[in-house]
Amino acid sequence: MITGKTKCIGILGWPVEHSMSPLMQNAAFAANELNYVYIPMPVHPDQLATAISGFKALGFAGANVTIPHKIAVMPYLDELDRSAKMVGAVNTIVAKDNKLYGYNTDAIGFVQPLLKQGVSLTGKNIGLLGAGGAARAVVWGLIEQGVAEITIGVRSIEKARELVDIFSPLVKIQAIQWPSDEFNEKLRYCHVLVNSTPIGMYPHIDTEPPVDWSLFTNRITAYDLIYTPPKTNFLKTAERFNHLIINGAGMLVEQGAAAFTLWTGLPAPVDIMYQALQNTEK
Ligand code: NAP
Numbered sequence: 001m002i003t004g005k006t007k008c009i010g011i012l013g014w015p016v017e018h019s020m021s022p023l024m025q026n027a028a029f030a031a032n033e034l035n036y037v038y039i040p041m042p043v044h045p046d047q048l049a050t051a052i053s054g055f056k057a058l059g060f061a062g063a064n065v066t067i068p069h070k071i072a073v074m075p076y077l078d079e080l081d082r083s084a085k086m087v088g089a090v091n092t093i094v095a096k097d098n099k100l101y102g103y104n105t106d107a108i109g110f111v112q113p114l115l116k117q118g119v120s121l122t123g124k125n126i127g128l129l130g131a132g133g134a135a136r137a138v139v140w141g142l143i144e145q146g147v148a149e150i151t152i153g154v155r156s157i158e159k160a161r162e163l164v165d166i167f168s169p170l171v172k173i174q175a176i177q178w179p180s181d182e183f184n185e186k187l188r189y190c191h192v193l194v195n196s197t198p199i200g201m202y203p204h205i206d207t208e209p210p211v212d213w214s215l216f217t218n219r220i221t222a223y224d225l226i227y228t229p230p231k232t233n234f235l236k237t238a239e240r241f242n243h244l245i246i247n248g249a250g251m252l253v254e255q256g257a258a259a260f261t262l263w264t265g266l267p268a269p270v271d272i273m274y275q276a277l278q279n280t281e282k
Pocket of ligand 1: 129130131132133134135154155156159196197198199201225226227248249251252253255
């Protein structure tokens, strides 16, 4: 029940109607009997500065930030955590002592499902399809886990240059035209292949990233950041080739779980958050 003591958390985005986060987070608060509420906050890009002032003035305890505000919100925050600086975007705000702190939980959200499946990343070679906003969180998450090499398949090397330049002091990383023989040669030795393009996402579920699955000599992990549909053609084909598959639902839940912990200081009820997500898919 909402009372005078209820702590308010919101999600800032435009639009936000489609977001699963209110369901997931409210289920998590209820499960822990926490007096918190999580509400959608649709904010037009022209209104972001006003919205942040209002958010502060109204005494919100925290927020998630989604498209298109993840980068634009950064100048309005008092402090940025290393996660936000490295990913170059904020997806979680914590309000404390009249200050706003920006974090990014996408990188840990990406990594957790791999670790929970027992996939070791230390010293491993990673193939990554696409170099957009999500890819930067993926790369930072992989670097934190000590991977050996990241090879990104892109259709525009120029667009991937910034991503490669930022992280090349920290890991062996390169962007290669994809599809190409050169990219295939690198893929042959990869242990994990991540799809961070939207190819195969609803409603274009009949499409699939061009991957030559006959290349892999060992069993790899195929990880699609997409969660609608739960099993993309990318994952279906990988499964036919007997590879381990992971979809994007785990990343969605785990980034939310990490945000929950930042706001409440408590471990998140991850299973309940998964359940809330699955109920919406039925
Ligand atoms: P984004 O910033 O638009 O980046 C998409 C990337 O894919 C770009 O590098 C783009 O290349 C490339 N791409 C798109 N279509 C392509 C095609 N036909 N062939 C080759 N490359 C193509 O998007 P994003 O925010 O990174 O999101 C990417 C995917 O991850 C989406 O499906 C999104 O739903 C998913 N995602 C999931 C989670 C989660 O929690 N599970 C979180 C974030 C994102 P160009 O630059 O050349 O266009």
